[in-house]
Amino acid sequence: MKTVNHLKTIASLAVVLTNLGVVEAAVAGSVHKLNSPDGDITVTVNADKQVSYSINLNGQPLLAPSVIDLAIDGKPGLSSGVAVDNVSYQAHSQVLYPEVRVKSAEVVDEYKAMTVTFANGYTVEFRAYDNGVAYRFVTDFEQPVTVLNETAEFNFSTSATVYYPLEESFYSHNERSYLHQSIGEIKPTDLASTPTLVDAGSAKVLITETALRDYAGLWLLGDGKDGLKGTFPQQPTKVVDGEPEWIDRNQPVVERADYIAKTDGKRAYPWRVLAIAENDAELLTNQLTYQLAIPNKVADTSWIKPGKVAWDWYNANNLKGVDFEAGLNTETYKFYVDFASEHGIEYVILDEGWYPLGDLMGSVPGFDVPEIIAYAKERNVGIILWTTWLTLEQQFDEAMDRFAELGAVGIKPDFFQRDDQEMVNFYWKIADEAAKRHLLVDFHGAYKPAGLRRTYPNVISREGVKGLEWNKWSLDSTPEHNTTLPFIRMVAGPMDYTPGAMSNAVGPAAYEQIQYSGKAPDHADFTIRFNRPMSQTTRVHQMAMFTVFESPLQMMADSPTQYLDNPECAEFIASVPSVWDESIALNGQIGDYVTFARRSGSEWFVGAMTDEHSRKMNIDLDFLPAGRYDIVIFQDGINAHRFAEDFKKVTKTVTHRDSLTMQLAPGGGFTARITPRN
Template sequence: MKNLSKLFVIVLMMTSVTISAQKEFSLLSPDKKIEVKVSVDEKIEFSVLKNSKALISPSPLAMNVNANVMLGVNAKVKNTKTNSVNKILQREVRQKSKEVRENYNELKINFKENFALTFRAFNEGVAYRFETSLDGDMKVNSETYSVNFAGDYLSYFPEEESFMSHNERIFNPIMLKDIKEKQFASTPTIIDTKEGTLIAITESDLEDYPGLWLKGTAQNSLTRIFPAYVLDAQLKRDRDLMPTKRAEYLALTKGTRTFPWRIFAITNNDGDLITNEMVYLLSKPNQLKDISWIKPGKVAWDWWNFNNIYNVDFRAGVNTETYKYFIDFASKYGIEYIILDEGWYKLGDLLSIEPEMNVQEIIDYGKQKNVGVILWVVWKTLDDQLQPALDQFEKWGVKGIKVDFMQRDDQEIVNYYWKVAREAAKRKLLVDFHGAFKPSGLFRAYPNVITNEGVKGLENDKWESLVTPEHCVTLPFTRMFAGPMDFTPGAMVNVTKASFKPMFTQPTSMGTRCQQLAMYVVYESPLQMLADNPTNYYREPVCMEFLSKVPSVWDKTIVLDAKIADYVLLARQSGNDWYVGAMTDDKARDFTVDFSFLDEGSYSADIWQDGINADRNGNDFKKISVEVNKATKLNIHLAPGGGWAARVYSK
């Protein structure tokens, strides 16, 4: 018996040593296809595999804080905790769906140095974050974030020139080894292994910390670069607050906190990037008790079309009569909002209205017509007058604000987004951030943040020729992965790529009319713009049949066929109706639409398709109606730069 007791003690000691000395950890996704491996030794490294094939080779993680304290170097494991979650969430504001499945396995490694690393493995990808438990306030000097890939993969790299940026970039395909050390990009950035796997890199729950950017290494890796804390800045015009001196640290923040999630979405199906919800799932939960007042919808926008209405008996421009005309148009077609963009107030003072504008009269007129008014503002002016301006907007009956020209995502500006979202919500105001960095979870924490620019959208057609059909079919897999995307579609004058010329006051779009219509199905934005002027829309009643009915939020999304930078074909459900949208790059394409997503029964399908001459004249389209059911397989043709849109409803 004495010998048995000795043996038990020896086994217990061996077991304890094994547990306390463990330096290798493994975490599997619920479907066991994705594995995260974590190694803790002199440094902490993680690697990622899918189906036992390495995608990310061992890559270091660390954080330098306070007086050069390295969290993650010679760190000692204190304990670990695991957790699994599998539940259905109801979206506060529908985007791609009204329900989201949250299903992941979690590993949290607590270290004796008062920090932790949490890893989550989803079937759709992996993520990790730092967490610190330090007394008082903390200075973050740097964060070690390098991603070593298992091969020389292709990157869709939205290269930037400066941290002062609208983050409106082209996603240039470039091999990792060809990205030099001086080249850097905003996120999301997409990696294509060219062996059937895509990896989307971005972040979520970004708060009180600078945004993540990536730079090249001339090797099979990307490393981090962050905009440092701003010490001094110079204001140019009323909107461009240009940093003139930056600190040698990233952030001054609380010592006890969580840090942003570093996301790696992983898929063998390009279309899965469109339905991926990891940014939403890793965001801070909704902070608002009452969200019943948050109303998604479409909005008639003035700035892109330069208020170039015609066939009216008043002078068009930034004046009361013009906006009443916009309201009449919106009311006729059931469009929920109009925007008063730049020009309604005297720049530099939100409380000083231009004499040709009677904002209260416009808002009251809109109320009579069931059309809400959203006001454009320069972010810096709003910051200077935040409380009195928002109080005045609430008094007027404004429904939302479009906040423009931040152009930064250092700690100060990231915090500004949260402040505006919070203060706007107190007054039941929607927020649309323009001149903005990518969505990083704020749209869940504050659902009144209804949409977000940070995309090279239609407005660029006013001054350059970069919004090509190829760019337009790249966006659903890249920028839109991060969250709502205010591309501002809806051009009613459409030309081929060869014929396109930028025009500021009378802009056109590159590609076909039906590609513009399809964007309302393909592009996700709970506040969806109609960018052209009402007179042009009045001239196109057949297109308005579609634009007046297409929703801006969805109950379900099914990607039918998709290839990054080439084409997309998807179906979205809203109530009992389905909408189908297809877009192609510069190549004509043929698809077969499989309607097996429908329930039993007969349906009518109203279809807007490229006309026979759309390859020569982008305005050419044809509307047809056919009967379909779940057994229907319909052949469709898209012209170069073309599109296809359908509304499917019960007979």
Template sequence: MNNFKQICFASVFILLCCLSAVAQRKTVSSPDGKITLNIDLSEAIKWSASYQGKEVISPSAISLVVNKEVLGKKPKLLSETKRKIDERINVDVPRKNKVEHNFCNELRLNFKNYAVSFRAYNEGVAYRFETGFKNGIEVNSEELNVNFNKDSQVFFPEEESMISHYERSYVDTALVSLSSSRFCSLPVLVTSAGVRVLITEADLFDYPNMFLSATGGNSLKSKFPPVVLEAEADPGKPDRNERIVKEAGYIAKISGSRTLPWRVFTMTPDDRVLAESDMVFKLSRPVAIDTKWIKPGKVAWDWWNANNIYGVDFAAGINTATYKYYIDFAAKYGLEYIILDEGWSKTTTDLTEPNPDLNLQELINYGKSKGVGVILWMLWKPLDENMDVLLDKFAQWGAKGIKVDFMQRADQYMVNYYERVAKECAKRHLLVDFHGAFKPAGLHRAYPNFMSNEGVKGAENNKWSKLVTPDHNLMLPFIRQVAGPVDYTPGAMNNANKISFREIFDNPMSMGTRCHQFAMYVVYESPLQMLADNPTHYYKEAESAEFISRIPAVWDETKVLDAKVGEYILVARKKASKWYVGAMTDWTARTMTLDCSFLPRGNYRIEIMQDGINAERNGNDYKKMVQKITNGTKLNLKLASGGGWAAIIEKAD
């Protein structure tokens, strides 16, 4: 009898242990069932993710240290809730689609004083912490150790400091080859078990940016800039660079009860899905302003071409006559804006008075008479010190927006600065373009007047380096652009191959062909899209200028038809009744196929810009063609080395 009791007790004990172990494991899957997110709540909160049964992200610990208390250590689950999210979001300034489908399954786990929410989309997974304290708190750190399968590869946007313009090249290497001293900004792209994992963040407000450090193994771990307590001007460039003098022992001071940023992991073996993904937008908070006044468009930009116009009867430079020339050019080609970059103000630190060599009010009025708005460049610090007065003045002058530059930091104060600029500009119906900036992380959904964002090694680097190659250009749609709008500033009219390219600051050129530049206007997403080259060049290349000027800056629908990270991409986008197609390749010449089955039935006229027969020798060479097609047509696209292909499709009469 005693033996029987012992056996029963042991059986019950084993059963309870098994039930307890099961209770510590939670699962949530994507609506299509391909992605499964597993959560273990034993000694710590650990999660892993698999794609079609294959583990892509191995068990990875997460925690949040608040007032020196570790949230996530030996977690005790109080309750959980599950829900299916299936909503259509109307997008005010659509970079990809006029309507986004927010479709996922969510699991929320509630603990004492905090919760963690996990979401599984068909295109990836995300999680975030939520705090529930009564009083304000200090966040000492947030831990993420994300572990991948062995032999994982990474496109690593390495940083030397968290004080940066975040304009990086992507180091394509084995993850395990990176030492623990190396770290990167976001987004970063890892390939694990044959699946692409794009890591970034969303709904970033009142909290620092996340960076990721290598570990010397197959993992990456989080890194954050501390709160800045004291900064001083850098003697080398005191008007625009800072040195951090004193930092706090915590990364943020926040309200005790709030959500933290989403940690976003786009997961797909299909590079087309990666380039189409808009998880950052879907995970960020809804629009916070009136948007009826916002007008996306294209911009004639002065700085890249150094105001180096010619064939005119006045001295080119930062003066009234030169900018009237830009306005006339913009009006001729239907561009909505011009930018007055550095030099329009009396000094870079005094934004209250224009440069005496130009009549700013006359220019703004002249632009208004021609239907062209004026956007003003400025350094972030002078604006920060006198924001209300300056923005009131810009609005009173009749400016349509501002371009804010040289922020370089990514700490909590600077994140709040971005929101403050966007919010205060919205009150005055001013657009915003951020340069010298970290990547987008959700602000563009809450404040759609935040139109575009640098944080990319773009065309301006052609002025002084050989780093912006077609290979580099073919990484951007799959990495940086997944986070949000990208102000690459395309439109170069002097196009060169590897041998011919030269760095010329005042008369720059691009690497790759003219059609490579054409295609950027379809492939790259920026609701404030630049025409970076000299208006004189555009006048001399009127056919090119006319074609570019007809490509929209926002879209109703996007389809990535063919793609491979770093090598090629073929994109079709719809605006109203027309379709626009762009194809780009790296330094490898290739033939691609455009299957027109995405078109509705009917007859269409397609206007094509394709690489000329001599484009590999002279990048300026292109050929224009017009023909009839239907949705049954398949076109062979021949792209030269560093080449491109672009087309406008409309219903035939």
């Protein structure tokens, strides 16, 4: 793999477009090898009796031989001793230009490929990148097929550890903590969603998928040894209504078929992706899930506008100092619109409560949605409408038409909790029909990003992450969790974590560390409050999330009046872009700390976050071009370890030769805006 100077990974590089063409290889023997462009990664495919692949990194084993197969009803699989018909190789290099530039305006897509064609109508394509490996099946049958199962083994060469998002069942919001433990401790019954990260000693290997279409999602189980194996939700045959209070959104699966997909016989299947990083920071700018995704299908994307959102649900519509009763009513949302307009915030979401639950065609007394949307348009603010997936499915055509007729700019479907083939196809239907109506889509209660955002760039963000809202009912959104997410969940794609809490407290985890250091206050300040939530981090940790966490539709989760009470913080947050021309990972260690420098136009933003440990960081500014810059810095205040809302604002002039030394409090952060002078 290419070394990273000072742990910096530059996401946009100039390359010369080349296509070295296809080279046919004689089919001699059962072992075939593929190297990455830089030669550091080697994939070895063994097609003797069954098909397996292994990966070496710098000449040393990384992934032990791992069997792959696709079991199609009535067809012999690859474990039936099927002969290899042909092996071909290709080298490829080009620059991709994302319609929505999450990490960068340009993505270098450079790889070497090996295509292995078998005598039974199966083909397996492998690609080796400098930062990972991927493979997928391709079938060539005239008639539709029933896929009974897929074998996907991930066997590691040493006793590895794993960051494991343990799940109770396939019916899940995929909002998990990551359990760090020996891979041998993962039982064959321990189910995990993806992405999942394995620490193999010599490198980190992140397992996920992309180009997920007309198929079931990839999950993982342990094998009781040193490996993981893929598993897939079978097609539901019976669902039941949820509890009465959730009947408009929950539909648990109680019976399943004996297959995972019925699909076209001529098709390419999802890519199985292994992102590889010799140091943690290399994961932060890995874009393989985008590079391998199905290209854009939306002809005109000029209407797709990233931005920030004034969000209502987290803060429970709490307003103060107003002359009306705050809540689910027209006056409250006009206040949100005014706040957004005054701060240059592009959107406001109308979350749960804008329609009578169960009927997207209905209206709520005192809640004039057409009036709110018209009011917002006059102030250059777009309105996004929340909906449960089940009500949307039941009223799909008329509801989608109504969203467009109302003048909404996007929708936020929620509570899916499934990624079987049927539900995956519904995601694609929503994306397609929303694009026809020029509607953005922000999936919540959702599975991880798996390529749809490239195919339909109007799928602008997605949840599938344990985010800030968990502070309303749990202790799970810890500083350690926050500094783990960029290395795992964010590698799969944008995550709608919904940052920006202005009520901040010393959380239990940070408090324990302060106590140990002898600098503790008398008690941890954090408490669980559903309607007036707080974070378990410092104020500046929350502010830094807007640079560190990637979401082209980035929420400002707290109440407008909370932001109005903290104008310096609010104005800074509002100034942070939600998409980037360039991203540089300055440093990072999973679960401990992370620092990004990101560029939008000629401006740079820096964000750093630490776990529950206080930390001194030295940040070189040598990523800046030559010249003089004005920098606005927000850093933890001297008392942030005991009063988490304490911060210090500093303004000064810097150049690319300067460095910054910052003291981060437990659960703390640092963030800055850097603007060229003249």
